[in-house]
Amino acid sequence: MVKVTIPVTAKHTPVANESASAELLILPFTILVDNRERQAGWRFNSMIGDSKDKYARLIVQTEERYLKTADYTIKGCPVFVERKSKDDYIGSVSGGHVNFRKEHERMAEIITAGGKCFVVVEAGYAEIMDELSSPECIRGTDAATIEGVVASWPAQFGVPHIFAGTRDYAERMCLKLLRTWYSKLTK
Numbered sequence: 001m002v003k004v005t006i007p008v009t010a011k012h013t014p015v016a017n018e019s020a021s022a023e024l025l026i027l028p029f030t031i032l033v034d035n036r037e038r039q040a041g042w043r044f045n046s047m048i049g050d051s052k053d054k055y056a057r058l059i060v061q062t063e064e065r066y067l068k069t070a071d072y073t074i075k076g077c078p079v080f081v082e083r084k085s086k087d088d089y090i091g092s093v094s095g096g097h098v099n100f101r102k103e104h105e106r107m108a109e110i111i112t113a114g115g116k117c118f119v120v121v122e123a124g125y126a127e128i129m130d131e132l133s134s135p136e137c138i139r140g141t142d143a144a145t146i147e148g149v150v151a152s153w154p155a156q157f158g159v160p161h162i163f164a165g166t167r168d169y170a171e172r173m174c175l176k177l178l179r180t181w182y183s184k185l186t187k
Contacts, residue, residue: 025049025056029182030075034067041071041083042171060175069106070117072174078115079181080107081174085167086123090132093149094141104157111158116181118160122170125150125163 033041044060067073070080082103084092092100107117121128132143154160162177164170 021055021057023054023056024059025053026059027061027179029077029178030061030063031178032067032073032075033062033064034071035064036066037071037083038064040085042174044171044175047172047175058175069103069110072178074178074182077182077185078110078113079178079185080110080115080117081177082107082117082119083170083174084119084121086121086128086131089119089121089123090128090139090141090146093146094139104153104159107159108157114185116177116185117158118162118174118177120170120174120177121161121163122167123163124165127165128163 031044044058044062047058047060049056049058063075070082072081072083073079110117128146129143131137132139132141132146150161162170162173164173
């Protein structure tokens with residue numbers, strides 16, 4: 001990792017985290033982003049490291065390309081994250097069930113070969129369940145369908161489904177997962 005110190009000016013003052021330092025930390029890898037994520041995907045801008053990073057601003061290098069499996073991976077490292085918005089997750093479990101299952105099958109092959117894979121949802125589990133359990137819900141699926149997938153697929157395929165609560169937390173979780181497993185898998 002490369003650390004760069006920049007002078008703190010009004011232009012560079014962190015807004016999201018007042019405890020952030022004036023240092024920049026360039027992460028030692030490039031995140032490959034599926035080109036279908038171009039409009040709705042995460043950009044990893046304005047990310048702040050944790051205490052281990054002394055709350056430095058993280059410089060995350062990304063490269064867009066077609067990915068057959070998942071939406072994010074690290075170049076040369078078998079760690080993959082599939083991003084799902086709330087609506088996309090519900091739709092993938094119900095209407096897109098076949099494609100979502102095929103995605104899980106490909107991820108299971110990666111895991112069998114020693115990699116790691118995750119589904120990160122930009123919503124909370126309770127939020128999804130409350131919506132689908134509501135009498136006003138007009139979606140083509142119900143809470144029981146989501147419960148069935150959440151209860152069985154992570155064990156069946158070895159791919160955890162992480163309900164991050166919000167889009168921002170989901171993006172942070174994705175970066176944390178990629179960094180953590182990059183560190184573990186490249187030792």
